[in-house]
Amino acid sequence: MTEPLAPAPTLPQLFIGLLQVALSSFGGGLSVWSQRIVVEQRRWMTNDAFLTGLTVARLLPGPNQINLAVYVGATFAGLRGALAALAGMLLVPFTLLMGVGVLYFHLHGLPVVDRVLAGMVAVAAGLALSMGFKILPAYRADPIALLLATGVFLAMQVFHVHLVPLLLVVSPLAMAWYWPRKGEEMQP
Amino acid sequence: MGAWAWPLLAVAAKAAGSCEPTRLTDLGQLLKVMATFLGLSLFSIGGGNTLLSEYHHLSVDQFCWLTTSQFNDLYALAEAAPGPSSMLVGLLGLGAAWREGPLWAVLTGVLAEVAILLPSTLLVLIVCLGWNRFLHSPWRVAFERAMGPISLGVLFAVGVKILSLSDTNPTGWVVSLLVCALVVTTRLSPLWMMAFAGLLGGFGLIHR
Numbered sequence: 001m002t003e004p005l006a007p008a009p010t011l012p013q014l015f016i017g018l019l020q021v022a023l024s025s026f027g028g029g030l031s032v033w034s035q036r037i038v039v040e041q042r043r044w045m046t047n048d049a050f051l052t053g054l055t056v057a058r059l060l061p062g063p064n065q066i067n068l069a070v071y072v073g074a075t076f077a078g079l080r081g082a083l084a085a086l087a088g089m090l091l092v093p094f095t096l097l098m099g100v101g102v103l104y105f106h107l108h109g110l111p112v113v114d115r116v117l118a119g120m121v122a123v124a125a126g127l128a129l130s131m132g133f134k135i136l137p138a139y140r141a142d143p144i145a146l147l148l149a150t151g152v153f154l155a156m157q158v159f160h161v162h163l164v165p166l167l168l169v170v171s172p173l174a175m176a177w178y179w180p181r182k183g184e185e186m187q188p
Numbered sequence: 189m190g191a192w193a194w195p196l197l198a199v200a201a202k203a204a205g206s207c208e209p210t211r212l213t214d215l216g217q218l219l220k221v222m223a224t225f226l227g228l229s230l231f232s233i234g235g236g237n238t239l240l241s242e243y244h245h246l247s248v249d250q251f252c253w254l255t256t257s258q259f260n261d262l263y264a265l266a267e268a269a270p271g272p273s274s275m276l277v278g279l280l281g282l283g284a285a286w287r288e289g290p291l292w293a294v295l296t297g298v299l300a301e302v303a304i305l306l307p308s309t310l311l312v313l314i315v316c317l318g319w320n321r322f323l324h325s326p327w328r329v330a331f332e333r334a335m336g337p338i339s340l341g342v343l344f345a346v347g348v349k350i351l352s353l354s355d356t357n358p359t360g361w362v363v364s365l366l367v368c369a370l371v372v373t374t375r376l377s378p379l380w381m382m383a384f385a386g387l388l389g390g391f392g393l394i395h396r
Contacts, residue, residue, distance in 0.1 A: 022271040026379050030272060059332050060315060061229065062308025063236035063274035070309055074316040082313055090301075093271025094278060098297055100265055101282045102290050108261060117261045118356060118396050119363070119389025123381045124264035125354035126367025131237055132344035133372045138336065145337035152341025156241065157348055163242050164231050167338070174334035180326045 006043040008076045011084040017042055018069050018088030030065045038072060045075065065089065148174055214288045218296050220251075221284050222303040225277055229307035234339025236274035236304075240346045243280060244353065253284040256353050257396065263350065268382050277304040360394040 009017060017037060024033040031054070039050045053075070057067035066089065073085030107113045139145040152170060155161040224246060232239050240263070247253045254262070262283065266276035281300025285293040315322050322328050351364055367381050388394045 026270045061232045065272045067312045070312045097269045101279045115389045116386040119385035119394045120264040121260040122356045122360035122363040123385045124267045125351045126364035128350035129347035130368040130371040148337040149341035153345045156345035175330040178333035179330045
């Protein structure tokens with residue numbers, strides 16, 4: 001890309017930009033929209049910088065898009081930038097959702113509401129199932145990774161081990177296995 | 189009765205199908221909700237979705253805030269709505285405190301969301317502000333490589349669990365599997381699928 005980047009966003013611009021990302025993601029696709037808006041449309045950062053942020057966001061605990069918002073905001077304006085970005089991503093959508101939630105608890109007894117929700121639940125279940133399939137390709141070439149994933153899956157699904165104890169036991173073992181050897185490339 | 193009797197009673201109660209939420213004050217309930225989600229925040233590796241099974245276990249089995257059917261509904265709403273799907277926790281908090289009235293329930297929802305986001309967000313902030321040291325740490329490399337496959341396993345387990353909870357009729361199952369295939373292979377927006385399936389549901393073709 002030969003076009004120059006736009007000037008660094010101000011706090012209000014961070015708020016509006018991340019709000020735009022959140023509102024565009026009706027029904028999903030948050031990650032696609034955040035890239036489109038931050039990199040292509042508003043030209044705040046290069047794609048490489050964005051992808052680094054995505055790596056950080058995925059690596060650390062917490063919802064990926066929240067983490068990404070923090071990264072984008074912090075890159076330009078430190079703590080206040082992170083807060084502005086978070087507010088943009090969350091304030092309006094969350095208020096909306098709370099409104100929907102209140103409506104739900106008032107109305108969910110109504111048969112027609114319940115029926116429509118049944119359809120939506122079927123779609124949501126399909127979405128949940130798709131999550132694993134979407135990241136599977138990245139690990140196809142690593143048999144140890146697949147073994148680890150299978151073990152975790154069986155522990156949760158068949159033996160009903162809860163996530164927290166499972167993570168506490170498996171993570172150190174996995175990290176020990178994947179610890180970088182001397183002289184290994186450590187770039188993200 | 190000895191202390192051993194209480195767990196037995198709880199098991200018996202579960203077997204009998206009862207799930208009566210313990211009676212707490214408004215504030216007690218609020219604090220319990222916040223403490224629960226605060227504790228989970230740092231375990232949401234690979235994105236918020238890995239915690240979904242835990243959310244179900246806590247809200248339906250352990251604390252009896254919701255029925256499975258309501259949990260499914262809230263999950264569907266959180267997925268359909270604009271914004272991060274981790275806002276589900278706000279809805280869970282809303283449900284947990286609903287019997288205390290809408291205003292208190294909304295407050296609980298807001299604070300539940302704050303609780304699930306606060307620890308992990310602080311961590312991200314610290315890392316972002318000190319990224320350079322982090323970048324070259326072997327801990328970071330090992331963590332990154334290890335978390336991928338673990339997340340993969342968890343996401344599949346969660347996906348299967350949510351599917352099994354959805355308890356829809358065969359048409360519903362077909363829709364779920366179709367949606368899964370479409371989402372993985374195309375860029376079709378789930379919102380269209382939700383609208384279409386909502387229609388099917390409205391006409392009774394999908395039911396539970």
